[in-house]
Amino acid sequence: MITVIKGRLINGVEDQAIENGLLAFEENRILFAGEEKDYTIPTEAQILSAGNGTILPGFIDCHAHLTGNQDAGDWANGNLFGDQLLGAAYQLSLLLEAGFTGIRDMSEAGFYLSRAVSRGILKGPRIMPGGKVLGITSGHVDFDPSVTMQHFNENDHLSYLMDGVDECIKGVRNQFRQGAKFIKICATGGVSSPTDRVDDVQFSPEELKAIVDEAKRHHTYVCAHCTGYEGAYQSILAGVECIEHGVMLTQREIDLMAEKDLTLVTTLWISLNVANLPGFPSWMREKTMLCADANRKTIEMARKAGIRIALGTDFSNSSNTPYLKLGREFEAMVEAGMTEMEAIKAGTANAAYLMKMDDLGTLEAGKIADITVTKGNPLEDISCLADAANISLVIADGHIVKNTL
Numbered sequence: 466m467i468t469v470i471k472g473r474l475i476n477g478v479e480d481q482a483i484e485n486g487l488l489a490f491e492e493n494r495i496l497f498a499g500e501e502k503d504y505t506i507p508t509e510a511q512i513l514s515a516g517n518g519t520i521l522p523g524f525i526d527c528h529a530h531l532t533g534n535q536d537a538g539d540w541a542n543g544n545l546f547g548d549q550l551l552g553a554a555y556q557l558s559l560l561l562e563a564g565f566t567g568i569r570d571m572s573e574a575g576f577y578l579s580r581a582v583s584r585g586i587l588k589g590p591r592i593m594p595g596g597k598v599l600g601i602t603s604g605h606v607d608f609d610p611s612v613t614m615q616h617f618n619e620n621d622h623l624s625y626l627m628d629g630v631d632e633c634i635k636g637v638r639n640q641f642r643q644g645a646k647f648i649k650i651c652a653t654g655g656v657s658s659p660t661d662r663v664d665d666v667q668f669s670p671e672e673l674k675a676i677v678d679e680a681k682r683h684h685t686y687v688c689a690h691c692t693g694y695e696g697a698y699q700s701i702l703a704g705v706e707c708i709e710h711g712v713m714l715t716q717r718e719i720d721l722m723a724e725k726d727l728t729l730v731t732t733l734w735i736s737l738n739v740a741n742l743p744g745f746p747s748w749m750r751e752k753t754m755l756c757a758d759a760n761r762k763t764i765e766m767a768r769k770a771g772i773r774i775a776l777g778t779d780f781s782n783s784s785n786t787p788y789l790k791l792g793r794e795f796e797a798m799v800e801a802g803m804t805e806m807e808a809i810k811a812g813t814a815n816a817a818y819l820m821k822m823d824d825l826g827t828l829e830a831g832k833i834a835d836i837t838v839t840k841g842n843p844l845e846d847i848s849c850l851a852d853a854a855n856i857s858l859v860i861a862d863g864h865i866v867k868n869t870l
Contacts (some may be wrong), residue, residue, distance in 0.1 A: 467491045467507050470858070472515025473842060474498060477522045477813040477827035480806055482844055488520055490834040493863030498828040513870055515838050518857060521809065522828050523566030523835030525816035526791060527730050528709055528777025531556070531574040532623060535782045546622050550574050557582070557589025559788040563853040564837035566861040567820055569593045569647070573622040576644045588866060593820050595649045596640035597625040598690070599676070604667045605655035605690060630675045633668070637679040646821070648680045649709070652689040653696030656739065656756065663755060664693030664713065673703035685821070688730070694718055701727065707819060709777060712736060713759045716766060723770040728819055730777035731811065734797035735786065736760040742785045764801045774803070775819050776812035792850040795843070805844045836860040838870065
């Protein structure tokens with residue numbers, strides 16, 4: 466059956482909305498997206514109305530962590546991976562509630578969850594899994610220096626430590642062995658790690674080259690966590706294709722990113738607000754004070770240079786970063802100086818680029834029917850995308866998974 470949705474339409478391609486828009490889809494493919502007057506509705510079609518709301522492409526979060534910790538229960542303090550994995554399986558539905566039909570995940574859980582979604586045994590967004598986040602001993606993801614590196618790698622399901630070229634190659638291959646579709650590394654220090662500074666340079670140039678070359682042999686790319694600028698610069702020279710956070714980039718890195726057509730993934734809501742969030746130790750709070758202003762400057766430089774910016778949240782459904790508020794990242798991008806349409810494209814068309822899926826991210830005939838409808842007009846008030854309560858319709862791969870119209 467053909468389903469038709471009438472209302473204001475933002476297709477992710479043009480820079481303005483189609484006020485009297487119409488979208489038609491059948492099974493999992495879009496048949497038409499444009500002016501209502503240009504489409505003849507079949508008599509048997511199911512017709513929905515967005516009312517005063519807006520039809521948009523399904524949103525994509527390019528920097529998610531499916532840890533499941535918040536819903537892992539209290540048995541063994543919630544530290545058993547099986548409990549965390551089941552918690553993450555439950556949380557997938559929350560992502561859909563918020564209008565997110567695609568995510569790029571950085572955790573071991575993403576391997577299993579992506580396959581479960583593709584097999585149809587779990588309802589959730591399509592997942593591009595990257596596997597464990599790769600870092601060095603004493604680096605950004607070395608969260609527990611009280612245990613041995615071997616113990617850490619065997620028991621931590623978010624991160625993996627490796628030192629030297631040989632270990633880097635083995636670590637990357639281990640992620641591909643489990644089903645990774647891209648690789649994430651930590652090229653600099655970060656806010657949440659106790660053993661480094663935010664501007665520490667982590668992997669050596671030789672290690673970085675080995676990681677990038679291995680990813681290329683698997684026909685995919687490396688993205689790099691970068692808070693400080695020097696580690697970002699070394700990563701760009703080594704051939705990574707996307708910079709995560711980019712908090713303290715300088716014009717040197719921005720120019721090189723523009724030259725190489727790299728992508729910047731935002732995570733701005735956390736960067737702008739982390740200093741005021743509860744529950745952090747003093748050493749972490751000191752680091753957070755360095756972030757907000759520096760990140761605003763990065764966004765300003767990136768926009769001027771024409772760099773592709775994609776939405777990422779760094780949310781993990783914690784009490785500070787709930788999945789039902791995932792759309793706060795749209796607000797943060799506008800707060801940091803992006804226009805409302807730039808923010809929307811960052812969370813749709815630009816994010817689809819990093820998912821390596823050309824048939825996602827825009828509402829065009831022939832593309833996959835991943836569709837979100839929000840109350841209100843995000844070009845006038847971007848906050849209507851910030852809360853799942855405002856998302857009235859979600860269609861994932863042609864299936865209506867939420868409808869409160």
